[in-house]
Amino acid sequence: MYKDTFRHKGKRQQLVEVIIKKGIQDRRVLHAIGKIPRHLFMDSSFEDHAYQDKAFPIAADQTISQPYTVAFQSELLEIKEGENVLEIGTGSGYQTAVLCELGARVYSIERQRELYKKTKAFLNKIGYRPKHLSFGDGYKGLPAYAPFDKIIVTAGAPFVPKDLLGQLKVGGRLVIPVGEDVQIMTLFVRKSPTEFDKTEFGEFRFVPLLEDKN
Template sequence: MKDTLRHAGMRKQLVEVLIRKGIKNKSVLSAINKIPRHLFMDSSFEDHAYQDKAFPIAADQTISQPYTVAFQSELLQLKKDDKVLEIGTGSGYQTAVLCELGAKVYSIERQKELFKKTKLFLSKLGYRPKYLSFGDGYKGLVEHAPFDSIIVTAGAPFVPKPLLGQLKVEGRLVIPVGDDTQIMTLFIRKSKTEFEKHEFGEFRFVPLLEDKN
């Protein structure tokens, strides 16, 4: 599959949809406009790649709806060179968005098949996260902490304490919390023990899996 002018036109239309849905951050919109989402998906979905929908990928996972990716990315309020931990590398699409935003990205995936495939694929596209790890997202990456931001791209039944502990003061954790549907939740670390919590309505994600490999 190639990235053509037709794909670029469809991306532009997708960005218009996201603006209408309330996404305002220009850097986030620019990243969505630039990244060839169709390349992150099975070729049979190519014609649907720029619809605002989630689609299945390998290992019973999904590539998130573009609006969800943009919404979570906007909540992070990233600055260039911020150190970001992503829980759930998945297809690598959200990882690519974080790279486009100038973040130093550390990412964890617990599906071995997906981890190997995405690691190769991202470098082929020219995206170079600082660190890609195969492991348990519930534990975070304590050896690389603290992080300016943490983003969780799967539904967590509860908020993992290690992730809160790996945030810098004033750092932001964006996590969908819940079982069948999730509430998008933002935690801002105010001190060693205090966190400010904000909720942003219902979303649907595949579940955040513990490391069983």
């Protein structure tokens, strides 16, 4: 039912070359970008754009992130096989698939119900099976499954949710874009129960991380 042709594979390799030129070095991340059929995560009318290094609209006023951004965040996480990774903002499921491809046990939260249902069904169909997909408020994280080795936030957060910092293991890494209109990609490494190292990595643009207002 889903087509992944030699042409698609060739375009993916070109995309990998583009993100290598932009500075991505992690071989496993590059392999994941080269393997995952990104065109399947988008409306078929956008298929020609799937392997450009650009963000694109998907359902519920959300976007599928730019491949470079996905690769950049994934590289910062330094995922090891079998680690428990919390993803805030399942979206199209593309970043989720990259995390699965890196060998993570993925726990992902999406707050748009329509998107959550669609992505959950779709990921199963193409063979990516996160450990746990849930519909809910990303600001709260998933305390029932905490602590996590790594946490990734795929939407712009006006501030760093305390709940997420609290759900990170000591030694764990949280990658989050922080800011209102433009976000600064920020890495927190938990040094002890009370201490975090913070490093900032330049500007990115994300759709906003929406807090549950109910």
